[in-house]
Amino acid sequence: MALDADRIRALHAAKLRALARAVLDVDLAEVSGTDDGALAVASDAEPAVVCLAQERTQRALGGALALAVRSGCDGVHVFAENHSDVLARRAACFVPAPIVWQIEGSGATIAEAAPRSTEPPPPRAPELVALLGAAGVEVTVEHGVITGEVEGLEVARIVAVPSSGDTGASDDDGDSGDVRETSAEWQIEVGVGAHDREAFSLLHADEPTTEAIRRVADIVRSHRTPGASPHPLNRMGAARWLRSLLIRRPDLVGAGRLRAASSPLPRGGPKDPAPAVAYGLTPDGRRLVVVVCVGIDLDVVPFAADARLFLDPDAELVVALPRRDAHEVIANMAARLRRPAQIVEVDDGWRTITAIDH
Structure with a gap:
């Protein structure tokens, strides 16, 4: 049975209290449990913020630092089970640097910072990139993925051709079209995201890809323009x-x-x-x-x-x-x-x- 939100927050608060006692030898008087973890200010000789990063772990450092700013604390301790290495890498960018702890059972050890990330190369498909440009969209390359965007919203991307037996499902979570243009091992999928993509493909399977991109782009552009009425396409x-x-x-x-x-x-x-x-x-x-x-x-x-x-x-x-x-x-x-x-x-x-x- 799923726990309700109040119970989850209480469990997060209790976990932070236990970790602070075991690792820092500090008894926390007031702890604020949240959906993502817990926060407290340790009222010791040198006050410090103590944070539990339980959910959305990679985003925990900002909240802990914000509380430190508001409380006038220099010290920050962040406990995390996952992504502690990314948090430690980010923490090292600050002075004084927050201390990030990798939770291990009922205790914790100081986390090692993750190395600087590297980026995979994009696909070599110049004819498909040219096709995106011809359709009048902004061509962007991020983490090895080439996309076509309208005012920052994706309307097409270059993806690997699914192997035999592959469903071809995309790994993004948006909602708009699936007409494809193939080049060797790569193809263009048209649409804002995965869900609407399949429906678009069924309705416009015979439409040339350039026309399909322009069709989706025009829809997006009509909503991401001054004076447009509120719509999911101008909120994303x-x-x-x-x-x-x-x-x-x-x-x-x-x-x-x-x-x-x-x-x-x-x-x-x-x-x-x-x-x-x-x-x-x-x-x-x-x-x-x-x-x-x-x-x-x-x-x-x-x-x-x-x-x-x-x-x-x-x-x-x-x-x-x-x-x-x-x-x-x-x-x-x-x-x-x-x-x-x-x-x-x-x-x-x-x-x-x-x-x-x-």
Whole structure:
């Protein structure tokens, strides 16, 4: 029988209390259990934040650092069973660096930082890339996957041709079309995501791929435009939409030129609200990583630090977000980085700026 939310939070709080006692020799007076874990401030001689990362583990560091900022603590301890190596890699970007613990039974040991990530090469299918370009979509390459996007929302991707007996199901979680153009071991699948893709294929199986891409792209474009009524197609991937604008208007974040770049970890699909990443140069030629976020995301600074480490450790770092989302705690976290990031605020009406570039 599934546990209710209150019971889960209580169990997370109890687990953090037990770990703090066993590993840190600290008795936590007040612990806030959450759906994802638990948080507390240890009132010792040197107060410190203590965190349990139980669910959505890779996003735990931001919440712990935010509590440290609000509480005036320098020390942060994060306990995790999974992805502790990624958390440790991100923690090392801060001063003082949070301590990440790998949970082992009823105890824990200090986690080793994961090595800097590497990116697989994209498929060699120039004719399919040309076909995406001919269909009028933005061609992006992230983590070895080539996609065609409209205002940051995927409408097509180049994938491996399924082997005999393979169902051909996609591994993303969006919803729009499946017409294919094949080139050797690669083919184009058309659509915003996996679910709607199959239906699109059934309805338009004989439609040439260029026309199929344009059909889906026109639908998406009609919703990701100034003044469009609220719709799932203009709520998904807001950060990637803003990144698409900044690539066309790099001056909005003080850049000379930008291109789409991979995040430090592959994204989950079109519905994933994770920040988007761009890489480029300042007007005077300095290398620049820009991490784009829409909505208040307490983990955006650890994510951004990891993105710089992944793409170019020596680059300058900008976190770009709408003015209403530029919370003071995010700026304070950015100042704690070994190499601080610059917070750049974009006008809250940024969606209307896209009209000048169509």
